[in-house]
Amino acid sequence: MTRLRPDHRQILRLSSALLAGFTLLLLSGCKLADVFSLNGNQSTMVTAGPVAKSQWDLFMVTVYVCTFIFVVVGAVLAYTQIKFRAKSEAEEHAEVPAEAGHGNPFVEIGLIAASVALLVIIAIPTLRDIWYTHDVPEDEKANAMDVTATGYQWWFKFEYPSEMVKQPNGGEAPLVTGNELVIPAGTPIRVQLRTVDVIHSFWIPKLAGKVDMIPNRGNFVWFKADKPGYYYGQCAEYCGDSHAIMRFRIIALKPSEYSRWLENQKLPARTVTAPSLAAGAADTAKVQFASLKLAPGEALAASPQFDEDPLAGWQRDQNPEPGENPALVAAGRKLFASKTCISCHTVRGHEGIGITGPDLTRVGARSTIAAGVLENTHERMHDWIMQPNHYKPGNKMWFGGYNVQNGDEWKENFRVTDQEADALVAYLHSLK
Numbered sequence: 001m002t003r004l005r006p007d008h009r010q011i012l013r014l015s016s017a018l019l020a021g022f023t024l025l026l027l028s029g030c031k032l033a034d035v036f037s038l039n040g041n042q043s044t045m046v047t048a049g050p051v052a053k054s055q056w057d058l059f060m061v062t063v064y065v066c067t068f069i070f071v072v073v074g075a076v077l078a079y080t081q082i083k084f085r086a087k088s089e090a091e092e093h094a095e096v097p098a099e100a101g102h103g104n105p106f107v108e109i110g111l112i113a114a115s116v117a118l119l120v121i122i123a124i125p126t127l128r129d130i131w132y133t134h135d136v137p138e139d140e141k142a143n144a145m146d147v148t149a150t151g152y153q154w155w156f157k158f159e160y161p162s163e164m165v166k167q168p169n170g171g172e173a174p175l176v177t178g179n180e181l182v183i184p185a186g187t188p189i190r191v192q193l194r195t196v197d198v199i200h201s202f203w204i205p206k207l208a209g210k211v212d213m214i215p216n217r218g219n220f221v222w223f224k225a226d227k228p229g230y231y232y233g234q235c236a237e238y239c240g241d242s243h244a245i246m247r248f249r250i251i252a253l254k255p256s257e258y259s260r261w262l263e264n265q266k267l268p269a270r271t272v273t274a275p276s277l278a279a280g281a282a283d284t285a286k287v288q289f290a291s292l293k294l295a296p297g298e299a300l301a302a303s304p305q306f307d308e309d310p311l312a313g314w315q316r317d318q319n320p321e322p323g324e325n326p327a328l329v330a331a332g333r334k335l336f337a338s339k340t341c342i343s344c345h346t347v348r349g350h351e352g353i354g355i356t357g358p359d360l361t362r363v364g365a366r367s368t369i370a371a372g373v374l375e376n377t378h379e380r381m382h383d384w385i386m387q388p389n390h391y392k393p394g395n396k397m398w399f400g401g402y403n404v405q406n407g408d409e410w411k412e413n414f415r416v417t418d419q420e421a422d423a424l425v426a427y428l429h430s431l432k
């Protein structure tokens, strides 16, 4: 075997590192076209609304200014390196000459003036954007919609304060959803940001850049989706065990579709019985996704069919599923009440008044569960119920088993069997 020269070995090492990096990129599911267009589910570079667009444009202004500085300084540096280099052995070892003077005042003042000019070029759009992103523009205010987003370890609650619904106790409260915020496209959305525990951060890369949810302090962000679409959000402030998988979705619909969605959301939970199924038999069949086989520790992802067109996937999830079994659904509902799920979750119109976990009145119509981490298929929900701690380490309903609160104490952990989980899945998936 021939021995490689050290510099050849270095080149070989560098190129294999590059190749490994590139392969990793492809293996991680990045499409080549997405890599080169800088697009992706959570890309801030291909934007889908005016707030994110203004932030991206501002970023590019700084990139242009910095590139200009880099080129000018680099060129001057290269020029002096070449022009003033030692041209002989004698010059290289010559004495350093005594200081000749204090520089050139014209160059110094010129550099200060140039720096100021460059900073002003950055400052003008910065101030304009601070103003723009601070609140919905005056001329759009009348058309704006308010929602409240609250961070929990580790999920997001969304409330629609202008949409009141009947509560189990007979009163009224704003409509609540969990982890998936549905909005009309083209409408400015004003989001009040709150948290019940630690600092979280609300970030929808394609729609608006990170704003923190701070304990005991109201915060605020607005955004608008230009077109209907399915947008990926993420908590962007370290908040404990499952911070990295504290995700959410924004589903922007055409205004007419949004009204229809809202109307259905405001109804009490759907109840499946044999007569109700017979009456709704004309419902369009739901496409079933191929199940994902996720080994312990494997990466979390949605099925390729879902990723192909997430908005269409979400729309399919709105329909009742074929083959619903009223007896199994009823058994699941009974378990939901008896297994104490109701102390943390609400199913409006059925049992449950809990507010520490997400409202589940229409959980079957969400495209994801576990705060945007798992696609909402039967298999995934079954896995989630059986071992929530595998998918969301540190989550509050599980501590070696499901928690039961007894006064101020948590005690008596219990688990559910496979058959019980099947019934619970049938019930939860019937909640459309």
Ligand code: CUA
Residues within 6 Å of the ligand: 151, 152, 154, 199, 200, 201, 235, 236, 237, 238, 239, 240, 242, 243, 244, 246
């Ligand atoms: Cu919530 Cu990080």
